[in-house]
Amino acid sequence: MLAIIGGRGLTELANLEITHRQVLRTPYGEPSCAFLFGTLNQHEVIFLARHGYGYTIPPHLVNYRANLWALREQGVNEVVSVATVGGIRADLTPGIIVVPDQIIDYTHGRDATFFDTRDTSYTNVDFTLPYCPRLRRRILRSAAEVQQPCLDGGVYAATQGPRLDSVAEINRYERDGADMVGMTGMPETALAMELEMNYATIAVVVNHAAGRGDSKNGIHMEQVNVAASAAMARVRSILECVVNCDGD
Ligand code: HPA
Numbered sequence: 001m002l003a004i005i006g007g008r009g010l011t012e013l014a015n016l017e018i019t020h021r022q023v024l025r026t027p028y029g030e031p032s033c034a035f036l037f038g039t040l041n042q043h044e045v046i047f048l049a050r051h052g053y054g055y056t057i058p059p060h061l062v063n064y065r066a067n068l069w070a071l072r073e074q075g076v077n078e079v080v081s082v083a084t085v086g087g088i089r090a091d092l093t094p095g096i097i098v099v100p101d102q103i104i105d106y107t108h109g110r111d112a113t114f115f116d117t118r119d120t121s122y123t124n125v126d127f128t129l130p131y132c133p134r135l136r137r138r139i140l141r142s143a144a145e146v147q148q149p150c151l152d153g154g155v156y157a158a159t160q161g162p163r164l165d166s167v168a169e170i171n172r173y174e175r176d177g178a179d180m181v182g183m184t185g186m187p188e189t190a191l192a193m194e195l196e197m198n199y200a201t202i203a204v205v206v207n208h209a210a211g212r213g214d215s216k217n218g219i220h221m222e223q224v225n226v227a228a229s230a231a232m233a234r235v236r237s238i239l240e241c242v243v244n245c246d247g248d
Pocket of ligand 1: 084085086087159164165181182183206207208209210219
């Protein structure tokens, strides 16, 4: 079963035919909100709003472990996450959709692993390819099919938030090799890997990162929200196609 985790601008899926809602509990606490079970383009999916339906949970307070654990418990083995990002690379301008292939973790103090006790055996998960190559390809193919331009690959810098970044921080992320910056990619990506779920992200550029493009002197959240809402109709059409095709 496939799940979609929506972020800013995607707290609901207009094209999802909801069959039921369910509040779930896990050993790690409660997920961000009730899961929506339904069909998208006649395929069963689960939808979860990462920040809650009222968009009330900031990135550093999202219970990523409960979200992923509860999805796994419901039989989910594929997760498409939708996340908004600031564009660092010059071609990542507002409105661009990109499927990252690498991630760097700058977050701290988040519950970042399921292996957090001494009494369970643990493994060092292989994070060489943090995003599932097959699911990435499926997203890219779906985007092409619905004629939505979508860039293949890029390095996502996951920051702590909830504040935005300084110019010096963005310069540092760029020197590190990052192409885009967002606040929710970690630990979500790694937790999905620990649970052996296939996970990939559709990143929507909603602003130039600090110091870039028209963000030389600041970032205006009203513009960010407008850009996010505008892009999500395109993301929805990609998602409709993703659920419809499998694998390679
Ligand atoms: N920085 C960090 N996270 C973000 C940004 C940004 O510029 N835009 C959207 N999420």
